[in-house]
Amino acid sequence: MTAILGISAFYHDSAAALLVDGEVVAAAQEERFTRKKHDYEFPTQAIEYCLGHAGLTPADLDYVGFYDKPLLKFERLLETYLAYAPVGFRSFLKAMPLWLKQKLHLPKEIRKGLKNQYSRRVVFTEHHESHAASAFYPSPFDEAAILTIDGVGEWTTISYGVGRGNKVELTHELRFPHSLGLLYSAFTYFCGFRVNSGEYKLMGLAPYGEPRYADLIREHLIDVKEDGSFRLDMSYFNYCQGLTMTNNKFHRLFGGPPRTMEGPLTEREMDVAASVQKVTEEVMLKMAAHVREETGLNQLCLAGGVALNCVGNGRVLREGPFDEIWIQPAAGDAGGALGVTSFIWHQLLDNPRTATGVDNQNGSLLGPAFTDQQIQEFLDQQGAVYETHSDWDALDQRVAQLLSEEKVVGWMQDRMEFGPRALGARSILGDARSRKMQSVMNLKIKFRESFRPFAPAVLEESASEFFEMEDGQASPYMLLVAPVRNEKRVDRDTQENASTGLDKLKEIRSEVPAITHVDYSARVQTVDPQRAPRFHGVLTKFYKLTGCPMVINTSFNVRGEPIVCTPEDAYRCFMATNMDVLVMEHCVLLKDQQPNAQEHQIDSYLSQFNLD
Numbered sequence: 001m002t003a004i005l006g007i008s009a010f011y012h013d014s015a016a017a018l019l020v021d022g023e024v025v026a027a028a029q030e031e032r033f034t035r036k037k038h039d040y041e042f043p044t045q046a047i048e049y050c051l052g053h054a055g056l057t058p059a060d061l062d063y064v065g066f067y068d069k070p071l072l073k074f075e076r077l078l079e080t081y082l083a084y085a086p087v088g089f090r091s092f093l094k095a096m097p098l099w100l101k102q103k104l105h106l107p108k109e110i111r112k113g114l115k116n117q118y119s120r121r122v123v124f125t126e127h128h129e130s131h132a133a134s135a136f137y138p139s140p141f142d143e144a145a146i147l148t149i150d151g152v153g154e155w156t157t158i159s160y161g162v163g164r165g166n167k168v169e170l171t172h173e174l175r176f177p178h179s180l181g182l183l184y185s186a187f188t189y190f191c192g193f194r195v196n197s198g199e200y201k202l203m204g205l206a207p208y209g210e211p212r213y214a215d216l217i218r219e220h221l222i223d224v225k226e227d228g229s230f231r232l233d234m235s236y237f238n239y240c241q242g243l244t245m246t247n248n249k250f251h252r253l254f255g256g257p258p259r260t261m262e263g264p265l266t267e268r269e270m271d272v273a274a275s276v277q278k279v280t281e282e283v284m285l286k287m288a289a290h291v292r293e294e295t296g297l298n299q300l301c302l303a304g305g306v307a308l309n310c311v312g313n314g315r316v317l318r319e320g321p322f323d324e325i326w327i328q329p330a331a332g333d334a335g336g337a338l339g340v341t342s343f344i345w346h347q348l349l350d351n352p353r354t355a356t357g358v359d360n361q362n363g364s365l366l367g368p369a370f371t372d373q374q375i376q377e378f379l380d381q382q383g384a385v386y387e388t389h390s391d392w393d394a395l396d397q398r399v400a401q402l403l404s405e406e407k408v409v410g411w412m413q414d415r416m417e418f419g420p421r422a423l424g425a426r427s428i429l430g431d432a433r434s435r436k437m438q439s440v441m442n443l444k445i446k447f448r449e450s451f452r453p454f455a456p457a458v459l460e461e462s463a464s465e466f467f468e469m470e471d472g473q474a475s476p477y478m479l480l481v482a483p484v485r486n487e488k489r490v491d492r493d494t495q496e497n498a499s500t501g502l503d504k505l506k507e508i509r510s511e512v513p514a515i516t517h518v519d520y521s522a523r524v525q526t527v528d529p530q531r532a533p534r535f536h537g538v539l540t541k542f543y544k545l546t547g548c549p550m551v552i553n554t555s556f557n558v559r560g561e562p563i564v565c566t567p568e569d570a571y572r573c574f575m576a577t578n579m580d581v582l583v584m585e586h587c588v589l590l591k592d593q594q595p596n597a598q599e600h601q602i603d604s605y606l607s608q609f610n611l612d
């Protein structure tokens with residue numbers, strides 16, 4: 001047996017992954033255990049979980065891999081600081097203590113984290129090699145082009161190459177400070193969202209605006225070549241020398257200082273978001289075209305933080321030159337932990353790889369699961385009132401009925417997802433047909449910004465009926481945005497008083513208003529019985545009952561909270577919010593039957609999480 005542990009840590013989204021004889025047996029992000037969103041500390045608990053799941057101790061490991069090369073990254077930081085000295089001195093001082101304390105002594109830190117029970121070598125792969133490996137090795141393809149688009153690793157911000165059989169080879173790269181990820185993050189910052197987590201919000205905001213600033217961005221900030229490579233004009237940015245992303249020159253260009261966090265969202269932010277989204281999509285499309293031409297391959301694998309831009313991904317798939325695309329669900333740095341394990345197994349140890357036409361990610365259900373017995377013991381301790389259903393059929397029927405009555409259902413089943421999206425294992429579900437569901441879920445359940453759209457989880461066989469997707473096309477990891485088909489749309493001309501700004505979201509745009517964004521797009525998750533058997537079961541029952549093959553699927557958490565992991569996390573979140581129903585394995589809890597339901601205060605619950 002060969003056991004390989006992969007670790008990503010000390011930047012954001014620490015994670016661990018375990019590969020045994022070439023199979024991914026477990027992977028999880030540290031934030032789910034520590035309950036600190038985007039936790040970047042050494043992933044002690046994630047490692048403990050992965051090893052425990054396989055019944056291993058650190059001494060049983062054959063290899064431990066780390067997802068980037070700290071010395072190279074250090075070199076980049078030093079050179080950048082020197083180039084901008086003395087202006088860069090402030091961020092230098094801020095970053096150095098962590099580097100001197102932990103990052104330059106990583107092998108020691110890693111051994112300490114493994115309780116000094118691991119004495120073999122620690123393998124360091126390059127950041128983009130880890131992303132590329134995470135994109136190609138679990139993919140369904142024997143041969144594919146690989147494109148990684150990121151903020152920055154050591155020096156590389158974008159790379160491409162080819163995966164063939166058991167080898168990946170990255171042949172081209174773009175280097176820091178020219179970065180599509182950092183450009184997007186700069187606008188995320190400018191629009192008052194948090195860098196490294198608010199990018200998703202910026203993408204969600206974009207459809208409210210018009211891309212009025214796209215020309216300005218193209219003229220001043222980014223010079224895009226025909227092959228998709230580009231240079232940024234660094235005189236507008238501050239991320240090399242300071243603690244912010246943008247500077248006054250940038251602010252003057254876009255009509256004033258950045259929006260303050262939690263300040264009002266104006267037309268400017270919406271238009272700025274629409275503009276940078278548009279430019280990002282243009283670059284992605286150009287790069288995809290170039291990579292297709294250079295490699296001559298029809299399949300593409302994507303990873304890196306920008307590969308979470310599912311609007312851009314959808315366009316690359318629909319308008320780009322590739323027949324098929326596979327995107328690593330944990331496309332951000334957490335996925336690097338997974339990438340480094342398969343890099344060691346295939347690339348370094350030269351173990352063969354057989355592509356089966358189905359991906360190797362197991363629906364990304366790679367985290368902890370809990371038994372009915374564990375759940376019931378916990379619920380009994382809490383004095384909770386619950387039903388138990390003897391079989392899945394009965395449970396799914398019950399839940400489908402509750403959903404059809406516009407109940408909001410916390411749904412915790414099976415192993416927790418690896419990656420930022422909830423895919424029906426730790427999800428909050430609602431009726432996609434409901435007119436009120438969007439605002440109820442945003443404001444009374446998740447306590448998040450009212451402009452944010454919700455995603456549909458749709459039976460795979462029905463996806464093309466509702467969305468502009470080809471028959472049989474899958475999006476099992478919620479990484480593609482597709483337009484709602486014309487025939488499912490409601491003609492807005494018949495509605496009075498077309499709304500503007502954030503009110504646009506309240507308008508009914510389709511038969512499934514709760515998941516239709518203001519530009520008629522939807523962030524589709526297709527659900528199939530192989531990858532997501534439990535979720536497929538309940539969706540099928542809902543379809544039979546209502547004729548609607550989809551539900552709203554949003555992550556099981558409140559704003560700023562990591563997605564729930566354990567029955568305890570799920571119960572706490574359920575009790576603190578206005579969620580109506582909690583389902584954990586075979587157990588169903590109704591809020592109005594809970595004796596303690598009134599005692600819980602949402603304010604104190606929310607106050608333990610930082611706004612994201």
Ligand SMILES: [Fe+2]
Nearest residue numbers: 150305332333
């Ligand atoms: Fe990365």
